[in-house]
Amino acid sequence: MAVPVKPPPQEEKEDWLVTYSDAITLLMAFFVMMLTFAEFDIPAFEEAAAAIKDKIGSSDDNASPTEKLKIDLEDVVFQMQADRAVQVTKDSKGVVIELSSGAFYKPGSAELREEAVPYLEKIAQTISAPRYATYNVQIEGHTDDEPISTERFPSNWELSTARAATVVRFFDDKDFVDPLKMSASGFADQKPKVPNRTEDGTPIPENQATNRRTAIRVTAMSLKEREVWYQHLATLRAKAEEAKRAKEAAEGQGQAGQPPAEGQQAPQQGQAAPEGQPPTEGQLPAPAQQ
Structure with a gap:
């Protein structure tokens, strides 16, 4: 009986690999494009990272930078x-520090009370710590619904904005926070925390006092803002180095042109000047040694 002959194996066609590789390339390009245009929510990312650390039992401190700032x-x-x-809370964007206007400002004014300055300095020192260098500081002024009409503050819009600007200027003058990271805005009585009045229009003094506040929002920078911030720091360092070199050069020129110290006689004519000092008037320089 004849042994059946096996047919020769057919070569597998790999044409599908071309289509597959094209699809993978297109998917990669798609995700790269999505990543390029994406806006990352830094606080949400920090919270998620902290939660993951907590779940896997990491031995490190699980609190996010925003949570640490709040603490x-x-x-x-x-x-x-x-x-x-002062009240400290945390929302989806970052940490909010609310200052009672009655405790920090003079009535109907944007001028800080003297007794409030140490408190504001301590808050500024905390939010300006190096660990929070990549955080923005937004100052918001709020008032109650009682109208104001003075020469300086025709309405609550001007008053709320001026109070926010006062805090910004305080942080800037004291060199606590870089101006690039700060902003000031006023909302008058448009964003109350609690109702200013009852349904029949009767004022609620306690609620009005609560609504008169200045909010300091400390939020993490976006990726684009961080790029701008790092470029700003590089520019500041370059300027500082340039100023240092200019100062050293000026000091060197000043020392070279100084007159002889008290008790030190100027070299006589025909006598070489001391090393490092230029010849005095009428004095010839010493011949150079061969």
Whole structure:
């Protein structure tokens, strides 16, 4: 009986690899494009990272930078015993520090009370710590619904904006926060925390006092803002180095042109000047040694 002959194996066609590789390339290009145009929510990312660390049992401190900032500020408020005038909360964007207008400003004015300055300095020192260098500081002014009409503040819009600008200027003058990271805005009585009046229009003094506030929002920079911030720091460093070199050059020229010190006689004519000093008038330089 004849043994059946096996047919020769047919070569597998790999034409499908071309289509597959094209599809993978297109998918990669698509995701790269999505990543390029994406806007990352830094605080949300930090919270998610902290939650993952907590789930996997990481031994590191699981608190996110935003949560650490909130804890640091709460410690400051506790140490200063300022919980009645300062409130620290956290929302989806970052940390919010609310200052009671009655405790920090003079009535109907944007001028800071003298007794409030140490508290504001301590808050500024906390939010300007190096660990929070990539955080923006947004100052918001708020008032109650009682109208104001003065020469300087025709309405609550001007008053709320001026109070926010006062805090920004304070942080800037004291060199606590870089101006690039700060902004000031006023909302008058348009964003109350609680109702200013009852349904029949009767004022609620406690609620009005709550609504008179200045909010300091400390939020993490976006990726684009961080790029601008790092470029700004590089520019500042370059300017500082240039100023240092100019100062050293000026000091060197000043030392070279200084007159002889007291008790030191100027070289006589025909006598070489001391090393490092130029010849005096009427004095010939010493011949150079061969």
